[in-house]
Amino acid sequence: MGGSSARRKRPGRPQVLFTLLLPLFCPALGQPVRYSIPEELDRGSVVGKLAKDLGLSVLEVSARKLRVSAEKLHFSVDSESGDLLVKDRIDREQICKGRRKCELQLEAVLENPLNIFHVVVEIEDVNDHAPQFPKDEINLEISESVSPGARTILESAKDPDIGMNSLSKYQLSPNDYFLLLVKDNPDGSKYPELELQKMLDREAESTHHLVLTAVDGGDPPRTGTAQLRIRVIDANDNPPVFSQDVYRVRLPEDLPTGTTVLRLKAMDQDEGTNAEFTYSFLGVANKAQHEFSLDPITGDIVTRQPLDFEEVEQYTIDVEAKDRGSLSSQCKVIIEVLDENDNRPEIIITSLSDQISEDSPSGTVVALFKVRDRDFGENAEVMCSLSGNNPFKIHSSSNNYYKLVTDSILDREQTPGYNVTITATDRGKPPLSSSTTITLNVADVNDNAPVFQQQAYLINVPENNQPGTSITQVKAWDPDVGSNGLVSYSIIASDLEPKALSSFVSVNQDSGVVYAQRAFDHEQIRSFQLTLQARDQGSPALSANVSMRVLVDDRNDNAPRVLYPTLEPDGSALFDMVPRAAEPGYLVTKVVAVDADSGHNAWLSYHVLQASDPGLFSLGLRTGEVRTARALSDKDAARQRLLVAVRDGGQPPLSATATLLLVFADSLQEALPDPVDHPIPSDPQSELQFYLVVALALISVLFLLAVIFAIALRLRQSSSPSSTGCFGSVLGSKSRPVLPPNYSEGTLPYAYNLCVPGDQLKPEFNYFTSVGDCPAAQDILNKDSSSALLASILTPGVEADEKTFNQVFNVMLFIFRYANVLLHRATILVDGLFCFVSFETGSLCVFLVVLELAG
Numbered sequence: 026m027g028g029s030s031a032r033r034k035r036p037g038r039p040q041v042l043f044t045l046l047l048p049l050f051c052p053a054l055g056q057p058v059r060y061s062i063p064e065e066l067d068r069g070s071v072v073g074k075l076a077k078d079l080g081l082s083v084l085e086v087s088a089r090k091l092r093v094s095a096e097k098l099h100f101s102v103d104s105e106s107g108d109l110l111v112k113d114r115i116d117r118e119q120i121c122k123g124r125r126k127c128e129l130q131l132e133a134v135l136e137n138p139l140n141i142f143h144v145v146v147e148i149e150d151v152n153d154h155a156p157q158f159p160k161d162e163i164n165l166e167i168s169e170s171v172s173p174g175a176r177t178i179l180e181s182a183k184d185p186d187i188g189m190n191s192l193s194k195y196q197l198s199p200n201d202y203f204l205l206l207v208k209d210n211p212d213g214s215k216y217p218e219l220e221l222q223k224m225l226d227r228e229a230e231s232t233h234h235l236v237l238t239a240v241d242g243g244d245p246p247r248t249g250t251a252q253l254r255i256r257v258i259d260a261n262d263n264p265p266v267f268s269q270d271v272y273r274v275r276l277p278e279d280l281p282t283g284t285t286v287l288r289l290k291a292m293d294q295d296e297g298t299n300a301e302f303t304y305s306f307l308g309v310a311n312k313a314q315h316e317f318s319l320d321p322i323t324g325d326i327v328t329r330q331p332l333d334f335e336e337v338e339q340y341t342i343d344v345e346a347k348d349r350g351s352l353s354s355q356c357k358v359i360i361e362v363l364d365e366n367d368n369r370p371e372i373i374i375t376s377l378s379d380q381i382s383e384d385s386p387s388g389t390v391v392a393l394f395k396v397r398d399r400d401f402g403e404n405a406e407v408m409c410s411l412s413g414n415n416p417f418k419i420h421s422s423s424n425n426y427y428k429l430v431t432d433s434i435l436d437r438e439q440t441p442g443y444n445v446t447i448t449a450t451d452r453g454k455p456p457l458s459s460s461t462t463i464t465l466n467v468a469d470v471n472d473n474a475p476v477f478q479q480q481a482y483l484i485n486v487p488e489n490n491q492p493g494t495s496i497t498q499v500k501a502w503d504p505d506v507g508s509n510g511l512v513s514y515s516i517i518a519s520d521l522e523p524k525a526l527s528s529f530v531s532v533n534q535d536s537g538v539v540y541a542q543r544a545f546d547h548e549q550i551r552s553f554q555l556t557l558q559a560r561d562q563g564s565p566a567l568s569a570n571v572s573m574r575v576l577v578d579d580r581n582d583n584a585p586r587v588l589y590p591t592l593e594p595d596g597s598a599l600f601d602m603v604p605r606a607a608e609p610g611y612l613v614t615k616v617v618a619v620d621a622d623s624g625h626n627a628w629l630s631y632h633v634l635q636a637s638d639p640g641l642f643s644l645g646l647r648t649g650e651v652r653t654a655r656a657l658s659d660k661d662a663a664r665q666r667l668l669v670a671v672r673d674g675g676q677p678p679l680s681a682t683a684t685l686l687l688v689f690a691d692s693l694q695e696a697l698p699d700p701v702d703h704p705i706p707s708d709p710q711s712e713l714q715f716y717l718v719v720a721l722a723l724i725s726v727l728f729l730l731a732v733i734f735a736i737a738l739r740l741r742q743s744s745s746p747s748s749t750g751c752f753g754s755v756l757g758s759k760s761r762p763v764l765p766p767n768y769s770e771g772t773l774p775y776a777y778n779l780c781v782p783g784d785q786l787k788p789e790f791n792y793f794t795s796v797g798d799c800p801a802a803q804d805i806l807n808k809d810s811s812s813a814l815l816a817s818i819l820t821p822g823v824e825a826d827e828k829t830f831n832q833v834f835n836v837m838l839f840i841f842r843y844a845n846v847l848l849h850r851a852t853i854l855v856d857g858l859f860c861f862v863s864f865e866t867g868s869l870c871v872f873l874v875v876l877e878l879a880g
Contacts, residue, residue: 056425060144061148064148066113066252068137072106072108072111118186126147132143151186152186152241154184166256167255167257178217179195190242194240204222210341213272228383237250274361279331279365285326287327287360288326293344299352302348303322305344335672372396373395378392379464384470395427396449410447412446417429440465477514487580488580488582491541494540496575509563515557516530550577555574556570556573578691579626581622583620583679585671585673589615589617590685592681608653610652612653613642620673664687664689
């Protein structure tokens with residue numbers, strides 16, 4: 026490629042030694058891409074067409090961001106052509122030191138998708154260093170008594186180049202006394218040896234000056250010279266001799282400083298001062314001089330600094346033993362450093378995704394990292410693992426590269442992030458390890474619907490509430506974050522009419538507060554059902570529904586209403602007739618009242634406010650029944666008045682009053698004012714038997730006449746004036762009892778005196794059953810009122826003997842009384858049925874029925 030292009034490893038050989046066959050489709054089977062270049066290339070020189078060798082087009086170079094990665098980046102990639110270029114000066118001797126094979130490991134990184142390719146660049150040596158002797162002048166002393174053939178080892182020259190460019194031979198300037206021999210060291214290097222050719226004569230020539238030249242094998246070759254100064258001394262013909270020519274020592278690199286590595290042993294056969302010698306290093310490199318020291322007397326080699334296998338694997342030291350007669354001998358000490366597991370593995374993160382979506386499938390690549398251990402052999406074999414329980418695992422890629430991938434489905438709601446600790450452990454003894462922690466955040470997706478705090482809501486709202494007040498608040502929790510967890514509320518269904526729903530309740534879409542839009546009335550609506558929805562703002566949005574039942578609680582806002590007794594339209598009050606022979610406990614009448622409220626607010630109690638004779642009557646607290654408290658006496662007034670208050674159980678209680686007019690009489694005529702003067706009746710005893718016979722004969726005729734009179738009465742109702750109040754209206758107007766539809770307490774009165782004119786009737790109150798058209802007619806049939814009934818039927822102006830009528834109708838009275846008793850008992854059973862319908866306390870109803878029947 027010209028002067029700036031990379032030199033081929035061999036002439037005519039292709040630049041790319043071995044390319045990756047299937048880098049994109051099968052990375053596990055790929056081999057490194059190899060290039061070979063000479064050292065000291067100019068910056069910008071082309072190493073190789075990397076993009077082409079990787080099977081990439083020019084457009085893919087920039088699109089996939091082709092780059093190279095290494096610990097020390099000596100190369101770069103041309104962003105346009107994809108060629109691998111020299112970025113920095115490459116000095117093979119500095120990078121690879123004494124290693125014969127110098128290779129630089131690179132990683133070619135491609136993104137979108139992420140791919141790693143291994144590139145090996147072999148640095149070829151060029152002859153850029155000349156051989157160099159440790160000293161510019163070499164001084165030797167040779168006794169004149171030395172015989173020809175004696176040899177002296179000279180200091181070797183050093184050439185950092187290798188191969189053909191390394192030191193190849195030595196040359197000695199022409200002379201008559203010395204011959205230069207070149208010997209090979211065990212490590213392959215060469216050293217010079219000087220051999221005496223003939224006897225020296227100090228007197229003739231005491232000093233010899235020669236030039237020693239070291240020549241390498243480069244083209245052109247480079248040379249280094251040293252001045253060889255040989256001084257001839259007097260005879261000392263026995264040099265010291267080492268016990269070994271080569272000493273080999275293997276040392277662990279963790280050997281403590283100051284440890285004796287080796288003790289050299291040399292012997293000199295001379296005697297006296299000529300046998301005294303010293304040890305010294307001969308041409309030791311600077312590194313060895315720093316690492317070891319040599320005792321000149323004992324020959325002990327001692328460590329001066331800790332050894333480091335990763336820096337120097339082997340030391341070769343020349344040691345000289347020289348006596349005082351300048352005779353010397355040399356030996357070689359080869360110190361081999363053994364690797365110890367003293368380097369922890371290194372973890373290098375090359376690519377990291379700090380955030381990963383929680384819906385990422387298993388096997389998603391999260392991070393790419395590599396490990397490196399500077400030790401050797403098993404000490405450099407590294408295994409990677411993850412600490413803790415996390416949804417990730419490690420996949421081995423190639424050449425100490427690893428991928429951190431997901432191993433299961435992620436859930437941000439359970440774990441929003443992970444601190445993943447990667448541990449690299451070597452196989453040394455003991456093993457060493459190192460760890461690094463990377464933080465991974467899990468990105469949220471809308472995978473959770475809102476969840477209400479309750480499965481269903483039951484809300485109690487008192488009636489007559491203030492419109493616009495809050496009745497409750499619903500709360501739904503969404504474990505997602507951001508808009509995925511932002512919840513809004515709405516009402517989607519109800520058992521109310523759709524048009525009426527908005528006028529009843531509303532819900533705040535942000536807070537979930539439910540408001541009452543109007544005042545509720547327990548008597549109109551007691552409960553209603555709502556369906557609320559909580560919906561998040563994710564995409565797509567998720568929602569959840571919950572049912573809410575609103576119960577309208579009752580308040581005491583309705584006062585009791587008295588159904589019996591009531592006033593007539595003309596303002597007159599009803600009265601009840603009490604037989605004079607009534608025993609204590611006799612049921613006189615009953616106050617009937619109802620309350621539109623419910624529950625405790627409708628639990629009525631009856632109290633006497635005023636009474637003409639307080640000790641004469643008793644009032645049932647819960648039943649409203651008026652009974653005689655004692656037997657009647659002649660001193661008691663014939664007419665009694667009771668003012669009764671009916672109170673409910675609310676707080677505060679509400680009440681109503683009713684006025685009872687009671688008349689003591691054995692017959693209706695006795696109770697009513699009589700405008701006609703009747704003759705004094707004769708003694709009934711004398712005529713008793715006669716009238717009984719007549720009564721028995723005419724009993725059947727009387728029943729027929731009663732039917733005829735009833736029909737006639739109907740025909741006369743429109744024209745007959747009412748002169749006797751309510752009792753006159755019994756036969757002159759249509760009346761029915763008034764009971765509300767929600768009447769649920771109390772029993773119907775036993776004195777059926779309740780009369781209401783026909784124009785006040787309501788259709789919904791027509792379920793009361795009585796004898797005749799008015800319940801007051803039964804009072805006429807009660808006890809001794811039979812004669813009064815017949816007298817009321819007679820045409821005005823026709824006079825009759827009252828005694829005669831009484832005698833005749835006593836038998837009819839007997840029959841009517843039994844009919845009245847049966848009707849009385851039937852009414853008690855009806856009261857019990859109403860009690861069961863109105864109250865949930867069945868045992869109380871049974872007690873009241875039994876009490877009525879016993880009375």
